[in-house]
Amino acid sequence: MENNKEYLRFDPKELSIPKLQGLVQAAVAPRPIAFASTIDLLGRPNLSPFSFFNVFGMNPPLMIFSPSRSGRDNTLKDTYLNVKEVPEVVINVVSYSMVQKVNEASTNFPKGVNEFEKAGFGMVPSELVKPFRVMESPVQFECRVLQVIETGTRGSAGNLVICEILRMHVDQGILDENGNIDPQKADLAGRMGGDFYVRASGPALFEVPKPANIQGV
Numbered sequence: 001m002e003n004n005k006e007y008l009r010f011d012p013k014e015l016s017i018p019k020l021q022g023l024v025q026a027a028v029a030p031r032p033i034a035f036a037s038t039i040d041l042l043g044r045p046n047l048s049p050f051s052f053f054n055v056f057g058m059n060p061p062l063m064i065f066s067p068s069r070s071g072r073d074n075t076l077k078d079t080y081l082n083v084k085e086v087p088e089v090v091i092n093v094v095s096y097s098m099v100q101k102v103n104e105a106s107t108n109f110p111k112g113v114n115e116f117e118k119a120g121f122g123m124v125p126s127e128l129v130k131p132f133r134v135m136e137s138p139v140q141f142e143c144r145v146l147q148v149i150e151t152g153t154r155g156s157a158g159n160l161v162i163c164e165i166l167r168m169h170v171d172q173g174i175l176d177e178n179g180n181i182d183p184q185k186a187d188l189a190g191r192m193g194g195d196f197y198v199r200a201s202g203p204a205l206f207e208v209p210k211p212a213n214i215q216g217v
Contacts, residue, residue: 017071017156025051026193030200033191034065035092035102037131038082040112045123045132046078047115049094049102051191052158061165063091063143071156078111080148080159087145088129089163092137096187096199101136128166138171138186 012020025031034053038046052066067077083089094102098121105119116123122135126142133140143163151158174185187201198204 021071021156022193025191029192030190030198031192033094033102033189034063035094035098035105035134035137036065036067036079037090037092037116037134038079038088039086039131040078040082041085042112043130044112045114045116046082047105047119047121047134048077048079049106050079053091062146063141063163063165064160065091065163066158066160068158069152069155074155076159080161081111083145083148083161086130088131089143089145089161090126090129090131090133091141091143091163092134093139093186094189095136095138096189096201098134098136099189099197126167133169138174138188139181140169141165142167142169 010020010023015023031051032053034050036048036050040046048067050065050067052068054064056062056064067079069076079089101119101121105115105121107115107118109115109118115121116132116134124133124135124140126133129142129144133142141163143165145161146164147160147162149160149162151160170181174181176182176185183205184201187199190198190200192198
């Protein structure tokens with residue numbers, strides 16, 4: 001098959017970090033959002049969204065998200081500092097109805113400011129960990145932080161927070177008749193590049209049956 005496309009070639013080492021980040025985040029999308037709730041040693045809650053996030057295994061059930069160093073001034077996120085002090089986190093999924101408030105919670109507030117209050121989210125006590133759950137989130141994962149891997153010391157370097165799921169809380173209103181999560185009812189949102197998000201419901205969803213020889217989920 002003849003390929004008539006013309007490609008631009010980019011060497012990451014020759015690009016500015018903002019240019020590289022813009023290209024990569026626009027290409028690797030949509031990305032799920034980890035709305036991470038943490039707490040510091042003084043008991044002060046923090047809430048912040050991260051789209052460098054996904055699930056990475058089921059036995060044990062693992063999630064990884066990355067509160068990266070600031071690309072502007074190389075400062076560390078409060079979320080990163082908190083999980084180093086108290087190695088627990090609640091990862092709340094983000095529905096479409098939450099997006100505007102989630103964006104507000106991403107503001108770079110001073111340490112100790114309660115983003116739950118600033119963005120207008122309800123605080124629900126967790127059962128197995130200290131950080132609070134987000135009442136408006138349709139699915140909440142109480143997690144133990146197993147390890148934090150720092151990938152560098154310069155601005156925009158990632159900090160991989162490896163979490164084990166200890167308990168899930170699922171809103172019964174998003175389940176189908178078989179007890180599975182219905183993506184139309186969950187109405188989740190994801191991140192694209194720049195200021196763009198994506199709504200994972202309605203005509204955006206389509207089904208592709210798995211090949212017959214594929215086993216499991």
